[in-house]
Amino acid sequence: MREYNFREIEKKWQTRWVKDKTYQVHEDETRKKFYVLNMFPYPSGAGLHVGHPLGYIASDIYARCKRQQGFNVLNPMGYDSYGLPAEQYAIQTGQHPEKTTIENIDRYRSQLDKIGFSFDWDREVRTCSPEYYKWTQWTFQKMFSSWFSKDVQKALPIEKLVEHFQEKGSAGINAACSEELHFTSDEWNSWDAGKQSDVLMNYRLAFLGETMVNWCPRLGTVLANDEVVEGVSVRGGYPVEQKKMRQWCLRVSAYSQRLLDGLETIQWSDSIKETQKNWIGRSEGTEVEFRIAETNETFTIFTTRADTMFGVTFMVLAPESELVGNVTTAGQKAEVDKYLSYVKSRTERERMIDHTVTGVFSGSHAINPFTGEKIPIWISEYVLAGYGTGAIMAVPAHDSRDYAFARHFGLPVIPLIEGADVSAGSYDAKEGIVCNSPAAGKVSLQYDGESLVLNGLTVREAIAATKEFVERHKIGRVKVNYRLRDAIFSRQRYWGEPFPVYYKNGIATMIPEECLPVELPKVDNFLPTESGEPPLGNAQVWAWDEAGRKIVDKSMIDEKTVFPIELYTMPGFAGSSAYYLRYMDPHNDKALLSEQAAEYWQNVDLYVGGSEHATGHLIYSRFWNKFLFDIGISKKEEPFQKLINQGMIQGRSNFVYRIKDTNTFVSYGLKDQYDTTPIHVDVNIVRNDILDTEAFKAWRPEYETAEFILEDGKYVCGWAIEKMSKSMFNVVNPDTIVDRYGADTLRLYEMFLGPVEQSKPWDTNGIDGCHRFLKKLWQAFWDKDGNLRLTDDTPTAENMKSLHKLIKKVTADIETFSYNTSISAFMVATAELTGQKCYSRHVWDKVIALIAPFAPHIAEELWHAMGNETSVCDAPWPAYDEKYLKESNVRLGVQFNGKVRFDMEFPADATPQEMTSMALAAPEAARYLEEMQVVKTIAIPGRIVNIVVKPARS
């Protein structure tokens, strides 16, 4: 007997792999590449728990398998190392974030190293290292000097736009922009540098914009939409308010259509694609111009229900709309002002939760371009300034929000669909036959002798007809709107990438490329300055001269030739948006990556990570990559070809039950007989829900004198599924598991827990099964004296069948990530082969090659024990042969009327006709045929024999 000493084995091979550089990868034109990537972690102070490595293990298995199948596999790892927690910690303790970040990284690394991943650590990246963020800054500068042409749907150099402005002004430019501008070339040429810069900001892909931002006073910074949930910050849960600020923004919205179209070309889960589609929010509609009766000015609204033009009974403006001032009449001014200050007093959170109807009449009226009727213009917070034009036409009969508003303020409701009952609520469905358009006795205004009549059409037809009419008579235009907003790219924080920007006479100017990176300066105070500047204002090294040289002394800023630098930093998603490209060529200091590396690695073939990034990182990355694709850096339009979303691992908490006002604890099964309080107990002193009472007494001083009421001599704990967190004492550290069972057992068990994509609770209870399996596998190799038991025997047909069944199953499972069933298959195959007393090395070397991706350490040990010199990482992936799987006889169920009645043996190659007659002739069939008549027979070789009978006619 030789013991399975996993500690020794795992340590031995982990050391050897490092020494032999087993996982180092190089571009190799002779082999096909395969790029496997995990979402890199933010190294938090809490370290890894067993949930974190789940995705890494799954992708590592896949990567190792691909390598054995002959691919040149890139499987890198790094750290998303800028972020708020390190900064918050720094504010509290004065520890520099760089110090804590590096400590956390080292801790992560040592935890990861124990699990036996095949990462190429020579390619590690850290978003906070200057060599890395140089290229984040570089990309930002490229975005700054680009604009987006809607005609070619592509980013182009800003110089081209400037040339156009010089020659033709804004005419003929169809660009993504903040607002539509119209000017001539003469106007452009007459403007000074400041004005020209302002105008160009309207077009740049990275631009300064006055925007409403999510301002979090507690954090002292701006947050992106995906960093705010239900009006509070994701990090910390602090209230968030709306505030207008001048911010760096990325024109993500320019790429809306491409981001939408790209989804069709990638293999992501439907739910993530759907989430992104909703986030992009394409909606096809119509813009219609309305004239204000009092002032004769016009304004534009956006609607998807152009068919309801004849049911408009009022207009509504968003309170923030610039039109509000124009339409408010003197008589209504007091009322309107009162309402506006009310709206301003409401926080974003209140507005989100509380949907009570509020609003105020502006005093003005609009003219419906189809009926000529005067309709009142109202102001209400239910209309959002940021979507469409910030103004709507209200059709209370067919929109529930307009309906609620109309009922509240007593405004008329005109139904436009036959049979629609609007006495209790609006009829929102886009179905039915249009009527009242125009209503009997009313007219539809004429345009060029034509008038619009929709009566009798379906809603669909009416929308199309109205669009066409509006377009042709220039009452408005067909318009596609997207919900996707531009990303706000400034943060008022310290621990992030500094902007490579300085302000020359107030004009934002890029620091020359050769001066990059602009390094993050050391500061000793991470809070905003006394004058309210962001934390970077505390730095003393911040200024640049006209030639782009760094000036060390900030006091020189007032002199004419020295200019202040941008004090904002970039948000978390800046560094994580293109890290997958940097892994391809991580040490390149001349370019983000070389042309050759980009051509070879192309894009990520398999990306593994959590679905919580669906509307954040996974959108920004796609945007960022599309931009880099446009400027020729990235070679594929989509960064991540296939995406697997690993599920979350929840915690499984254990409880003890204390009898009220005592220090006595009662076992789970008896707790109902007492008045008890459940108390979380550390899951690490509980095994299979049985409490280690001695460990419990030692756990905390107050339990030292604890007494227990046991059942069957044991203390049984209760349990619940909760989030894995320190406060619930349910955090399981992978180190503990590795120490007790070994990395191979941990890897196997994490996969055995269930499908990778499913969320599931961690339950250490089942782990013995996987450990037992590895022991059995180990024992299969050694005789009772501890010598290798394998022989050169030719395997039997039975051996080959067990082996090839396994190869087939595992090979198929690898591609579908069904690793839990693969492990079952290993268990079955090992049991079968040992049961067959099969010790042929021709069988076992294939078994080891198959299991190597799952349990690399034990596989490597056994692989070498069998006399192999090279690493099992390069063991060829076995191919299976169907011929071994064929059986001479097959046992099939014989059904009568769809119900299986008995089993019988059939020759494997029997035809359906033969199978049927054999089944009918079987003695067991007789009782089902008594007084019954065969109506029909269905026989499928290898599957089933079914005989349909019905009572014979008398």
Add this chain to the structure above:
RNA sequence: GCGCCUGUGGUGGAAUUGGUAGACACGCCAGACUUAGGAUCUGGUGCCGUGAGGCGUGUAAGUUCGAGUCUUAUCAGGCGUACCA
């Protein structure tokens, strides 16, 4: 409200994609071995029934010779999103 996903033993989960439901593992029960252990091995384990047999994949219909799988309705849970006109 809208969108997406999931409902199978005491538990985690299988089911060759429409063909003998419950593989594999945990747990539990019984037994073996043993200077009691949280070790190992063997057998059993969906539910009801002594039994033959019957019932069983959230619920209810439907298609089919045959449905966990397809269709419709409905209930429950989860995730995302939210006054997007």
